[in-house]
Amino acid sequence: MTIDQSLPSQRVSDLIDITAGEISREIFVDEAIHKQELENLFPRAWLFVGHASQVPNPGDYFSSWMGSDPVLLTRDDRGEIYVLLNSCRHRGMKVCRYDEGNTMQFTCPYHAWSYSIDGSLVDVPGDLHGVPHLKSAYQGQLEKAKWGLVRCPRVHNYKGLVFATWDEQAPDFLDYVGDFHWWLDNLADAFDGTEGGTEVFHGVLKWRIKSNWKFVSENFLGDTYHGASTHASVEAVGIGPGGKGKRRHGERQNQGGFSKGRMKTSFRLGHGASDNLDYELPYPEFAEPELTEYFEHAWNKRAEKLRAEGRPLGGRGPATMFPNMSFAAGFPRSILVAHPISPTETEVWRWFLVDKDAPDFVREWLRQYYMRYGGPAGMTEQDDMENWDYATNASRGVVARRYPYNYQQGLDREQPSELDRAVHSDHAIAGEVNARAFYRRWAEYVDNLSQQELTERAQVDERIDRIKERQAKSAAELEGQA
Amino acid sequence: MRVASDLAKCQGYGNCVAIDERHFDLDDDGLVVVREEHVTQEERDTADEAIRSCPVAAIWLEDVR
Numbered sequence A: 001m002t003i004d005q006s007l008p009s010q011r012v013s014d015l016i017d018i019t020a021g022e023i024s025r026e027i028f029v030d031e032a033i034h035k036q037e038l039e040n041l042f043p044r045a046w047l048f049v050g051h052a053s054q055v056p057n058p059g060d061y062f063s064s065w066m067g068s069d070p071v072l073l074t075r076d077d078r079g080e081i082y083v084l085l086n087s088c089r090h091r092g093m094k095v096c097r098y099d100e101g102n103t104m105q106f107t108c109p110y111h112a113w114s115y116s117i118d119g120s121l122v123d124v125p126g127d128l129h130g131v132p133h134l135k136s137a138y139q140g141q142l143e144k145a146k147w148g149l150v151r152c153p154r155v156h157n158y159k160g161l162v163f164a165t166w167d168e169q170a171p172d173f174l175d176y177v178g179d180f181h182w183w184l185d186n187l188a189d190a191f192d193g194t195e196g197g198t199e200v201f202h203g204v205l206k207w208r209i210k211s212n213w214k215f216v217s218e219n220f221l222g223d224t225y226h227g228a229s230t231h232a233s234v235e236a237v238g239i240g241p242g243g244k245g246k247r248r249h250g251e252r253q254n255q256g257g258f259s260k261g262r263m264k265t266s267f268r269l270g271h272g273a274s275d276n277l278d279y280e281l282p283y284p285e286f287a288e289p290e291l292t293e294y295f296e297h298a299w300n301k302r303a304e305k306l307r308a309e310g311r312p313l314g315g316r317g318p319a320t321m322f323p324n325m326s327f328a329a330g331f332p333r334s335i336l337v338a339h340p341i342s343p344t345e346t347e348v349w350r351w352f353l354v355d356k357d358a359p360d361f362v363r364e365w366l367r368q369y370y371m372r373y374g375g376p377a378g379m380t381e382q383d384d385m386e387n388w389d390y391a392t393n394a395s396r397g398v399v400a401r402r403y404p405y406n407y408q409q410g411l412d413r414e415q416p417s418e419l420d421r422a423v424h425s426d427h428a429i430a431g432e433v434n435a436r437a438f439y440r441r442w443a444e445y446v447d448n449l450s451q452q453e454l455t456e457r458a459q460v461d462e463r464i465d466r467i468k469e470r471q472a473k474s475a476a477e478l479e480g481q482a
Numbered sequence B: 001m002r003v004a005s006d007l008a009k010c011q012g013y014g015n016c017v018a019i020d021e022r023h024f025d026l027d028d029d030g031l032v033v034v035r036e037e038h039v040t041q042e043e044r045d046t047a048d049e050a051i052r053s054c055p056v057a058a059i060w061l062e063d064v065r
């Protein structure tokens, strides 16, 4: 399938001027561009599908989406994880219409073709295992091996976080992620630093917003600028760990966006985080002393473990792994995927994570906190959704579309980073460097550069050269003054 | 043990026949026919596999009363 050629061919990179810090509104509202995203970006990027703890046993499945396609995350009889296209090979019926469950076979509701994930019955889980009236309908000749559920060729289980891509040519997952993996580690590891010590807590919250999916990615990627205005009322209510008068993520007043030494981190590969690895933010003080004690213990254990490994303690996000997996690895600890529905509609899924060995009183506290914080009824989430909905709506107009958005914060003020092909903002709150890098990467995918070109382009981060030039220039100026 | 079947459930997938021809066959309508009810100890594994392979659980083993 290729893009409808009747559309005026346009390169989306022409709509993005990261040197001037201007991005056209078209990329947030235009049908044709949305279609190009679905064709060229989502099937070629690594996407978050679900968590291994959602399918712990043989036969477990979880229904998810990868871009425009419904998929099933399954575990076969040998414990292997698969990602299968949830669409019958006969007439395309959604073979499984449940959100999650356990079965060794998916029998299509339409004409009952039956697919098995039992490796003792079929060669590869997902294969077609039977069709009604095989003898009379196909004279026994149907080549079952050819008509199994479409299997996602590349699946990577990173400490329980399951990612997949449809593209055989895509880089290995670890190359795709690069040094951004430190943020994924903090998401997947337990609060006390135990590797992969987390699991999904209860179900997944799902809801739709009348907004472009990129608003969600961009917000988590490093938009700390919106906090003070957008979330003012939430802060006034005091929904955080410390209760009234305390902040919603549990930071002390001199921490978080207000702290010294905090910078955003932006990767050439498109990923971004609102913080940096050297920025340590200990777990909060709670209104309940037993929680403070529990988390203090966890923090000390983690600090000891990580320091022994020579690993910095920061990197909690909020962050976005390109293109549409956002998360925060602290309070709350939650994954949020923005599934594209149309240019102006997005289905948001929120997973919450909890330490596998967390005692009941901690789970119960987190459950309450997660509910008042996130999801369609959570207060922080409502604040953000309101903005994204109205921003999308007010950007669709004929006149509105003539005027680009402004992404000029921190232009040419990027700071060097010790991480591979990454730079930092020069301020904790101001700085749109992350968004500029995200949209540049986005355009490279949507303009359908080959995987090889994508890799080559991201081989160098010319922002680092610019920083060096700037430093050399100011050093020369200083010398001139002397 | 003996084989039992439920023709109301059978959809004629024919999986059972492909695995265990001794006990199962298809009739002219493509539905299952039990050729041989009795399952010996040696035949047990094959019969079990055939039964597990039926997508609609139309066949099973029962004790001989």
Ligand code: SF4
Residues within 6 Å of the ligand: B005, B009, B010, B011, B012, B013, B014, B015, B016, B017, B030, B031, B032, B053, B054, B055, B056, B057, B058, B059
């Ligand atoms: S496998 Fe089941 S459905 Fe198919 S023919 Fe045998 S009994 Fe009938």
Ligand code: FES
Residues within 6 Å of the ligand: A088, A089, A090, A091, A092, A093, A108, A109, A110, A111, A112, A113
């Ligand atoms: S659409 Fe699935 S069996 Fe026909």
Ligand SMILES: [Fe+2]
Residues within 6 Å of the ligand: A219, A226, A227, A230, A231, A380, A384
């Ligand atoms: Fe927000």
